[in-house]
Amino acid sequence: MIARSRGGDHRAFEELVLQHQGYSYALAVRFLGNPEDAREAVQEVFLRIWTRLHSFDPARTFKAWLSRIIVNACLDRIRDRRRRVALPMNEDITRDDPSGDPKRGPEQEHAKRELFHLIVEMAEHLPPRQRAVFILRDLQDLEMDEIAAILAVSPGSVKSNLCHARRAIRKGLLELEQKGRIRHDL
Amino acid sequence: MTCKRARQYLQLSRPGELGSRERRRLAAHVHRCSACAAEEKANRQTDAWIAGAREFSPHPEDASSLTAVVMDAVRDLDSKRSGQKRTPAAARLFPHAWQGFPALSKILAGGVMVLLAVLAAQTWIVLRKVSSLQEAMALSGERALASREEISPPILVRRAVAGLEAPGETDRSGREWLVLEKATLDDLFALARHLSAEDFIRFERILSRIPCKPWGTSPGPLSEEDRMFLLEKRNELRIWLRGR
Numbered sequence: 001m002i003a004r005s006r007g008g009d010h011r012a013f014e015e016l017v018l019q020h021q022g023y024s025y026a027l028a029v030r031f032l033g034n035p036e037d038a039r040e041a042v043q044e045v046f047l048r049i050w051t052r053l054h055s056f057d058p059a060r061t062f063k064a065w066l067s068r069i070i071v072n073a074c075l076d077r078i079r080d081r082r083r084r085v086a087l088p089m090n091e092d093i094t095r096d097d098p099s100g101d102p103k104r105g106p107e108q109e110h111a112k113r114e115l116f117h118l119i120v121e122m123a124e125h126l127p128p129r130q131r132a133v134f135i136l137r138d139l140q141d142l143e144m145d146e147i148a149a150i151l152a153v154s155p156g157s158v159k160s161n162l163c164h165a166r167r168a169i170r171k172g173l174l175e176l177e178q179k180g181r182i183r184h185d186l
Numbered sequence: 187m188t189c190k191r192a193r194q195y196l197q198l199s200r201p202g203e204l205g206s207r208e209r210r211r212l213a214a215h216v217h218r219c220s221a222c223a224a225e226e227k228a229n230r231q232t233d234a235w236i237a238g239a240r241e242f243s244p245h246p247e248d249a250s251s252l253t254a255v256v257m258d259a260v261r262d263l264d265s266k267r268s269g270q271k272r273t274p275a276a277a278r279l280f281p282h283a284w285q286g287f288p289a290l291s292k293i294l295a296g297g298v299m300v301l302l303a304v305l306a307a308q309t310w311i312v313l314r315k316v317s318s319l320q321e322a323m324a325l326s327g328e329r330a331l332a333s334r335e336e337i338s339p340p341i342l343v344r345r346a347v348a349g350l351e352a353p354g355e356t357d358r359s360g361r362e363w364l365v366l367e368k369a370t371l372d373d374l375f376a377l378a379r380h381l382s383a384e385d386f387i388r389f390e391r392i393l394s395r396i397p398c399k400p401w402g403t404s405p406g407p408l409s410e411e412d413r414m415f416l417l418e419k420r421n422e423l424r425i426w427l428r429g430r
Binding site: 008010013014017018021024025026029035038039042043046047050051112113115116119120137138139141143144159162163166167169170173174177182 | 194197198200202203228229231232235236238239240241242243244248250252253255256257259260261263264
């Protein structure tokens with residue numbers, strides 16, 4: 001599919017985008033916290049990929065290459081715009097997912113969504129490398145070696161950055177709990 | 187294991203983040219250190235919150251429209267690129283004619299190209315001529331100037347004065363001659379234009395008798411009267427010059 005896309009085959013590239021759009025969007029949302037920004041970032045990333053497919057190294061996995069481009073694009077956006085991560089009042093990032101747990105009440109869903117945004121907002125204050133490692137590991141749920149491949153760093157560096165990032169996030173969460181902004185039972 | 191190291195390891199709480207040996211050492215340390223055990227407990231709570239945040243994933247519908255949007259952008263980009271490459275010059279120069287009569291617009295475009303080429307060639311020829319003239323002027327220096335009259339009077343006077351004050355030459359019989367360089371003589375003739383008609387005639391007559399290098403000698407030396415006249419006129423010219 002990648003080889004055909006490289007040759008300028010639109011249909012092959014469409015399949016490639018279709019295959020990775022969910023993953024890419026989810027990753028971008030976790031970085032940017034804002035669905036509109038995430039959509040823009042993903043469009044920009046796929047356009048960039050279309051024009052730079054010739055530079056893709058087949059020795060690497062496409063997902064790692066894609067993730068790296070998304071991470072860089074998101075970090076650039078965060079740095080450039082210095083936007084606060086906040087949902088627009090009229091836009092719900094999660095909506096009512098029919099595939100979700102039916103036992104969850106709407107109140108709990110809302111609280112968890114708030115929690116997600118609080119964590120993403122806290123992550124925004126981390127240094128870029130720590131932020132990337134934390135989001136890829138704790139929100140995107142990637143394996144340590146995948147993260148090392150995406151960021152082109154050693155596994156030791158991933159661990160070290162993760163330690164620092166988690167310490168900062170945990171400290172922030174406990175402070176918020178003391179202020180009563182997080183429910184203990186979540 | 188020290189508490190510092192244990193608290194580092196406590197951050198790596200998810201499966202696969204610590205090796206089995208480190209996990210065992212950490213468990214042993216936490217078992218006997220109440221402070222680290224308390225931190226582990228607090229971490230469990232924050233881990234639960236982070237896990238809760240991880241459960242949230244954006245709605246798939248939001249991503250489903252992405253492929254169509256991306257592909258539209260890709261096609262747009264490609265058409266722009268190909269448009270830039272493939273639109274003929276004739277279509278860009280005469281878009282209206284191109285739509286109806288492509289052959290005519292090609293002929294028109296060809297004509298424009300030929301006209302531009304001719305203009306460019308003529309401009310090039312003129313520029314070549316100008317540059318060769320400039321080179322000639324620069325090479326010939328003062329001699330390339332159209333005439334001595336083009337040199338400003340102040341320069342002429344300065345030169346003529348210097349020429350008249352140059353030491354004379356003495357012949358075998360001991361007579362002193364006023365010998366001028368041709369350039370000085372030319373300067374003096376040019377200056378004579380600024381004299382009155384009567385003075386001009388006399389001035390010219392005297393000058394014609396002055397021996398000149400490299401043209402040879404005149405019939406005889408200047409008389410004292412002629413020499414005085416020259417000096418007088420020279421002074422007049424100086425005064426005239428100051429008045430300007």
